[in-house]
Amino acid sequence: MNKFEALGLDNAIVRAVTELGFESPTPIQEKTIPALLNADTDLVALAQTGTGKTAGFGLPLISKIDFTSRDTQALIMCPTRELCMQITRDLQNYTKYINGAHIVAIYGGASIDNQTRDIKRGAQIVVATPGRMVDMIDRRRVNLSSVKVAVLDEADEMLNMGFKEDLDTILSQTPEEKNTWLFSATMPDEVLRISKNYMENPVEITAGVKNQGNDNIEHIYYVVQARDKYAALKRIADSNPDIFAIVFCRTRIETQEIAESLIKDGYGADSLHGDLSQAQRDQVMKRYRSRSLQMLVATDVAARGIDVNDVTHVINYNLPDEIENYTHRSGRTARAGKKGVSICIINMKEVGKIRIIERIIKKKFIQGTIPTGFEACEKQLFSLVSKIHNVEVNEAAIEAYMPKIYDELKDLSKEDIIKRFVSTEFNRFLDYYKNAPDLNASVGRERSSQPGITKLFINLGEMDSLDRNSLREYISEVSGVDLNSITNVEVKGSFSFVEVKSEVAEIITGTFKNQRYNNRSVRIESRGNKETGEGRTRDRGRGSYGGGERRSFGGNRGGYGGGDRRGSYGEKKSYGNSDRADRGERRDREYGDKKKSYSGEKSFSKGSASGGGDRKSNFSREKRPRKQF
Numbered sequence: 001m002n003k004f005e006a007l008g009l010d011n012a013i014v015r016a017v018t019e020l021g022f023e024s025p026t027p028i029q030e031k032t033i034p035a036l037l038n039a040d041t042d043l044v045a046l047a048q049t050g051t052g053k054t055a056g057f058g059l060p061l062i063s064k065i066d067f068t069s070r071d072t073q074a075l076i077m078c079p080t081r082e083l084c085m086q087i088t089r090d091l092q093n094y095t096k097y098i099n100g101a102h103i104v105a106i107y108g109g110a111s112i113d114n115q116t117r118d119i120k121r122g123a124q125i126v127v128a129t130p131g132r133m134v135d136m137i138d139r140r141r142v143n144l145s146s147v148k149v150a151v152l153d154e155a156d157e158m159l160n161m162g163f164k165e166d167l168d169t170i171l172s173q174t175p176e177e178k179n180t181w182l183f184s185a186t187m188p189d190e191v192l193r194i195s196k197n198y199m200e201n202p203v204e205i206t207a208g209v210k211n212q213g214n215d216n217i218e219h220i221y222y223v224v225q226a227r228d229k230y231a232a233l234k235r236i237a238d239s240n241p242d243i244f245a246i247v248f249c250r251t252r253i254e255t256q257e258i259a260e261s262l263i264k265d266g267y268g269a270d271s272l273h274g275d276l277s278q279a280q281r282d283q284v285m286k287r288y289r290s291r292s293l294q295m296l297v298a299t300d301v302a303a304r305g306i307d308v309n310d311v312t313h314v315i316n317y318n319l320p321d322e323i324e325n326y327t328h329r330s331g332r333t334a335r336a337g338k339k340g341v342s343i344c345i346i347n348m349k350e351v352g353k354i355r356i357i358e359r360i361i362k363k364k365f366i367q368g369t370i371p372t373g374f375e376a377c378e379k380q381l382f383s384l385v386s387k388i389h390n391v392e393v394n395e396a397a398i399e400a401y402m403p404k405i406y407d408e409l410k411d412l413s414k415e416d417i418i419k420r421f422v423s424t425e426f427n428r429f430l431d432y433y434k435n436a437p438d439l440n441a442s443v444g445r446e447r448s449s450q451p452g453i454t455k456l457f458i459n460l461g462e463m464d465s466l467d468r469n470s471l472r473e474y475i476s477e478v479s480g481v482d483l484n485s486i487t488n489v490e491v492k493g494s495f496s497f498v499e500v501k502s503e504v505a506e507i508i509t510g511t512f513k514n515q516r517y518n519n520r521s522v523r524i525e526s527r528g529n530k531e532t533g534e535g536r537t538r539d540r541g542r543g544s545y546g547g548g549e550r551r552s553f554g555g556n557r558g559g560y561g562g563g564d565r566r567g568s569y570g571e572k573k574s575y576g577n578s579d580r581a582d583r584g585e586r587r588d589r590e591y592g593d594k595k596k597s598y599s600g601e602k603s604f605s606k607g608s609a610s611g612g613g614d615r616k617s618n619f620s621r622e623k624r625p626r627k628q629f
């Protein structure tokens, strides 16, 4: 027996939800559906967004409606237009196989006459935002005297938004004997007051502990200098090539500025804030929902009720003024059992606020390290490889060109073709990131685990066929520093960390200033030394958020990553951009001739930067996630 059928739901509903891919009820549905089906009762449910609460109240609600009548029998109140439309859509889907079902959305910013007409046609269920509903009541355009059930969804949000009086007005228009079902992510006193005033012995359901964040959300904070926030945001985005994020800002102006800077830097981004008209909001949301945008930059108020699945990251560009809002923000990710990340980009003075949030959500944050430019490069590279692997080939369209393409590439081995193909994009990442500074503020992070020892970063690693010993020898040889002064070496894919006695740190960084390895500039710097990167000086003041690394491979201009063309390698126009294509070729040639400026031991040169077997095995070590878009 189907699990929804087992809960007592009708065939028509079970069929519709099965078609939507619902296999088994979510925990909240397991509780609400039988409780509401089997009795005419009031209900108070503490439930986060994304738990399946719409079906939790929607399915039993539909079961109680007489769809042969045209009377309005159910009223659902919710805080925002987005949520209103979402609930309406969901209920329309659930009633797909029920004849005569008519569900109408009532919200501000759209024609009140059209909405009145919709209601007059006979809407058994009305989903409304409070402001517009009061308007309809004032104009006597809605009759709520037959309402059997009133649902208050996201009650805490409605009160936060100042709808208390409107709710009182609306509920006073409904019959005393109706049932009220209240859903809220938190239970502040005001919500409890509503439950006391309007309910009698409500069934109480908790889907999650009070104020506790969703377990599927990982909370991470990054400490950066205030001036590096924007660069940090971009670095985070670049290190997560499949990012689909909501970036929260405090003010409308900041929202707009960040979105504009992101767009200028080539990301698929846009802003959502109170100054937009309804039509503009709808347009932005449409683009976001369809994944044309990678990042939606929003204020708290504008983002309320946004119901988009698969948001991978919530980024708190600024911490919310009200700490409670943190729960609402982070609840936009990890919906429907999926995993998500909630990130806070903070400055050193805000660490205390993180501790307060931890206490409220009863979860610990992880302190993250903003990835280095090279780490971001690596992520982008593997993402590119994964996209190449998964791209759908249009055999019919490409067939005619294949003989010429084969002919053009006939003198290249398979390995060479792969390297060159990947390099057309990857070289640009490398170029772009080659002088990217460390963005982590040094507070709370140890420069080294031991006193008298300094930790250095070097942009050479496994991909250069170096291991601990060979890298140590190389550094010693170039700098003339005794091997014993290099106390520890940690070799990563494209970079390494080297711990050295503090007194030789400057000698090493100094002697490496113009050093090249396999024709690549070697960069070695003290971890946490933020002013050494040339990129910072070069780029400062470019965008409104200055200090940024300009992302030349950006999306809207046909590059890699964000933008409207995101997600499909085949759609890009990078070949058409002669500037970038030229740069790519130049880099290819450099790699191709394998000239080495370092003339030391043979072992340093065995893996040229153009990549050999070693480098390939390094690439294949990391499994990229399947693309989501």
Ligand code: AMP
Residues within 6 Å of the ligand: 021, 022, 023, 024, 025, 026, 029, 048, 049, 050, 051, 052, 053, 054, 055, 307, 309, 335, 336
């Ligand atoms: P909600 O909390 O109602 O906003 O639901 C979050 C998401 O979960 C929506 O996209 C629903 O379509 C989806 N959903 C709700 N119930 C189920 C279920 N039983 N199985 C799978 N997905 C569900």
